[in-house]
Amino acid sequence: MKQISILGCGWLGLPLAKALIEKGNSVNGSTTSENKLSILKNLGINPFLVLLNEVEGRLESESVSENINTFLAKSEILIIDIPPKLRAANPNSEKKIFVEKIQTLIPFIEKSTIKKVLFVSSTSVYGDDNRFINEETIPNPETESGKQLVLAENLLQENQNFETTILRFGGLIGEDRHPVKFLAGKENLENPDAPINLIHQKDCIRIIEEIIIQSKWNEIFNAVAPFHPTREEYYTNKAIEMNLEKPKFSSEKSNIKKVVSSERIESYLNYKFCLDNY
Template sequence: MTKISILGCGWLGFPLAKRLIEKGNSVNGSTTSENKLSILKNAGINPFLVTLSEVEGNFESEGTSENIINFLAESEILIIDIPPKLRAVDPSTEKKAFVEKIKNLIPFIEKSAVKKVLFVSSTSVYGDDNDFITEETSANPDTESGKQLVLAENLLRENQNFETTIVRFGGLIGEDRHPVKFLAGKENLENPDAPINLIHLKDCIGIIEAIINQSKWNEVFNAAAPFHPSRETYYTQKAKDLNLVLPKFSSEKTNIKKIISSEKIETVLSYKFQLDEY
């Protein structure tokens, strides 16, 4: 049995924790909401209330220092899956809040039994000026969240006290989460010919499981399904399938040709995507 801590039991972290428990692991899970502690416990997850701070040395005043220590206690693996809402710039300090939180978390990891870290990142770390993207492509983010993710990735990868694997997920989809629901009925949508780069929740969990089971550490993996129809083709058909108002695209809008390659995941992990879910 492996003891694993998951920082952030949200849309991905919660079902991931349940899957890892099903496979015989012991899982500590964190949440920032007291109301969710009972939900985690009822799912067999050891619940912890953990709120990271972007202010150095502020854990004691928030009363969370002990919680973080206990959350990491005796765990061999830490999975960091913090929601995107934490990746904002603090307007009062102009500090990169998400990066500062990771920076302040690292000393706790160093003092714990954790020797393996899996950091959930995003393909937003790559710029839109690339056509075909592999793990060898240089990160050149266009967005603030992408910039902060790259900095956070580097902080973890450069630390010699533990081994870090980065998983950069494409657009996240699942039964209760699909971008077509937000695009339905909208007009003049841009990038009609741009290829999609999506990843289903089931594949997110499957890939993380494969990394842990095969001990693939000190690696970077791009995770997007090898399924890249155009935005217009895919979302139009998906809207029809779900009986939604069809979205309308404009051919005059900029077209991005970015394709995220999944070759490394398919070869190094021998992973097969669940394409019927898309």
């Protein structure tokens, strides 16, 4: 049995915590909402209210610091699964909000029992260049969230007090979450010939489990299902399958050809994707 802390029990973190508990592990789970604490507790997760908001470089209160220390206590593995939400009081602010949260967290990790960190990142760090992408590809983010993810990755990997594995997921889908629901009926959509780079929630969870079981640390993995039909083909078929209005694409707006490879996941972890979910 391992003691694991999951920072961010949201869409992925919550079912991940449940899966790890079912495998016999003890899990500390964090949330930023007091209302969610009872939900975590009822699922067998040790619940913690953890906020990483800073005021002039310091946490807002001693109780917040105490919560983080207790949340990390006795755990060897920390999974960081918090999205880079960049909204600030000043919408024109260029402050690295997400990066600052990681900077706030790192000193707590350093003085804790944590020896292994798994950081959930995104293939958005590669931008939308027309190319085949693997783990050797140098990140070239185009979005602010992608830029902050790269900075956060570097902060964690450069720290010698713990070992960090970076897991870059493609577009996330699941039984309750699918982009075709937002695309249905829309017209003049861009990039009909662009290949999809998606990963199902179930694969996300199983890959994280395998990294922990096989102790694959100080690594970088891309995690995208080896299934890359075009956007037009895939979302049209999905709309039909889900009885939704078919989206309409514009061939005049097509320039992305990015294919993200998961060959390293498949070979190094000996992992097989659940393609029936797609």
